[in-house]
Amino acid sequence: MSDGTHPMQLMHHAPPCTHQPVVALDGISRIFAGGGGLSPVDLAVSPGEVVGVTGASGCGKSTLLRLIAGRETASSGAIERHYSRLGMVFQEPTLLPWLTVQGNVELVLSPSERPRAREALHHVGLESAASQYPAQLSGGMRQRVGIARALAGHPDLLLMDEPFSSLDYINRAELLELVRERVLGAGVAVIFVSHDVREIVQLCHRILVIGGTPGRVQAELHHPAPAHGPQRRPGALANLEERVLAAIRGHSEARCSCS
Numbered sequence: 001m002s003d004g005t006h007p008m009q010l011m012h013h014a015p016p017c018t019h020q021p022v023v024a025l026d027g028i029s030r031i032f033a034g035g036g037g038l039s040p041v042d043l044a045v046s047p048g049e050v051v052g053v054t055g056a057s058g059c060g061k062s063t064l065l066r067l068i069a070g071r072e073t074a075s076s077g078a079i080e081r082h083y084s085r086l087g088m089v090f091q092e093p094t095l096l097p098w099l100t101v102q103g104n105v106e107l108v109l110s111p112s113e114r115p116r117a118r119e120a121l122h123h124v125g126l127e128s129a130a131s132q133y134p135a136q137l138s139g140g141m142r143q144r145v146g147i148a149r150a151l152a153g154h155p156d157l158l159l160m161d162e163p164f165s166s167l168d169y170i171n172r173a174e175l176l177e178l179v180r181e182r183v184l185g186a187g188v189a190v191i192f193v194s195h196d197v198r199e200i201v202q203l204c205h206r207i208l209v210i211g212g213t214p215g216r217v218q219a220e221l222h223h224p225a226p227a228h229g230p231q232r233r234p235g236a237l238a239n240l241e242e243r244v245l246a247a248i249r250g251h252s253e254a255r256c257s258c259s
């Protein structure tokens, strides 16, 4: 970039909040027998909005995603779902070992949608590996397949739980950029769980910091989105990162908005 701004630091505008939310959580909680879990959470995610969720290990981030995906029974509250296609990417992609890379991506597609599999593999740089089997791939390649599969389904809600945490720095940066390109501006709502605050501030319009046992939302931070120009200056990113870290450490106000 001529102004020295890295492309990953450019930010799409936060989408307007005028649409019906893709998913709306009303006091949803899950308390486990041991006392861990998640205290009641209210959250509405708009189409195209990327919400980051971070916090210390065990604070309930994955529980939140599992509740949204319907894989966990809530202790209280309700979830309204207005999406038609859900995409999920986890730390370890669950690929079927007896299917090729292409077969794994085609799994989520109807017969008429199958041509999308090649396209999705092309986007993650794996077109040439389409006929290989998962066991022949590196961890980074497997994660790319998982991302291709999630995106090939053209989700309107994408849940990502530590999708890059097992990857090396190069794979991590490339896949983060790929996800940015494919979801921002495409109307896909995303809930992105990560311990990596730098990743979170690069990708997300809004960041929830969860803490405590059971976890509760300790802070909600919004990134400003100026109308024009490079919207994620290195200074603004560093500032937001600091605020998120402060909130994780518990030194933040209960609710804050970055500006």
Ligand SMILES: Nc1ncnc2c1ncn2[C@@H]1O[C@H](COP(=O)(O)OP(=O)(O)OP(=O)(O)O)[C@@H](O)[C@H]1O
Residues within 6 Å of the ligand: 032, 033, 034, 036, 037, 055, 056, 057, 058, 059, 060, 061, 062, 063, 064
């Ligand atoms: N099935 C379960 N039974 C009992 N306790 C559980 C169960 N699932 C999760 N927990 C507890 O609930 C808490 C939140 O777990 P969760 O996996 O959501 O945390 P997390 O924030 O995603 O952690 P990490 O960052 O380490 O992945 C933890 O204390 C965990 O031990």
